Amino acid sequence: MVKLVLRIIQERRKSGITKVPKDVLDVLLNDSSEELTDDLIAHNIIDMMIPGEDSVPLLITLAIKYLSEYPAALQQLTEENMKLKKQKYHLGETLCWSDYLSLLPFTQLVITETLRMGNIIIGAMRKATKDVKIKGYLIPKGWCVLANFRSVHLDEKNFNIPYQFNPWRWQLLNDTLKKFQDKELNNCNFTPFGGGQRLCPGLELARLEAFIFLHHFVTQFR
Numbered sequence: 001m002v003k004l005v006l007r008i009i010q011e012r013r014k015s016g017i018t019k020v021p022k023d024v025l026d027v028l029l030n031d032s033s034e035e036l037t038d039d040l041i042a043h044n045i046i047d048m049m050i051p052g053e054d055s056v057p058l059l060i061t062l063a064i065k066y067l068s069e070y071p072a073a074l075q076q077l078t079e080e081n082m083k084l085k086k087q088k089y090h091l092g093e094t095l096c097w098s099d100y101l102s103l104l105p106f107t108q109l110v111i112t113e114t115l116r117m118g119n120i121i122i123g124a125m126r127k128a129t130k131d132v133k134i135k136g137y138l139i140p141k142g143w144c145v146l147a148n149f150r151s152v153h154l155d156e157k158n159f160n161i162p163y164q165f166n167p168w169r170w171q172l173l174n175d176t177l178k179k180f181q182d183k184e185l186n187n188c189n190f191t192p193f194g195g196g197q198r199l200c201p202g203l204e205l206a207r208l209e210a211f212i213f214l215h216h217f218v219t220q221f222r
């Protein structure tokens, strides 16, 4: 795969690098830092392809599984999407970016709940850069820690009846948040895409792909 990407890089270099980048590869090729060799660029491209390859199909597969087990959620999802589809049909438009941003709130809740229950990535590794004391435990400098998202997302202390697929729970949580402006509720209890500096850069793309898929799936298939 690296060889294949290297060939593309060489072709781009031969045809002249565009100043206005069209894609990630152009951005990396425009970087003048000497540390960014062609080999490193090729590896970066592969690094971006692999996490996007398995994760979204798994998210979509799990959404279908949960929806088929919870007909009330499937019904509300279908109604919401059919309504939008009809509106779009009358306007002669197709699904677009602004629909993702502002419409289909229940579809967003379904995606969020699938991320919570599905735990597509079970956790993330971190290395302690200094001695850390937490809840009576010492994590010595240099030790690796696996933050296990699955344990947090399926803990009944954080989510009521955690093994139940309940997209509406997010509605309640959002309302409570607005009401109390309580930062505690918005802490590290939900991190399907990790957090901090290494937060998944594909977060929005992943949600968008699932959103487009679900829209077409529930409006065209039984």
Ligand code: HEM
Pocket (backbone or CB within 6 Å): 047, 048, 049, 051, 052, 053, 055, 056, 059, 120, 121, 123, 124, 125, 192, 193, 194, 195, 196, 197, 198, 199, 200, 201, 202, 203, 205, 206
């Ligand atoms: C449902 C879909 C996805 C889930 C659940 C997911 C989850 C994650 C998680 C948990 C991490 C580790 C974050 C951390 O260490 O704090 C990560 C990293 C990463 N993800 Fe995703 N991801 C998804 C989709 C994607 C997509 C579609 C792409 C790209 C097209 C992508 C690209 C990456 C990359 C490049 C990293 C490494 C970031 C870094 O180390 O700085 N991911 N993802």
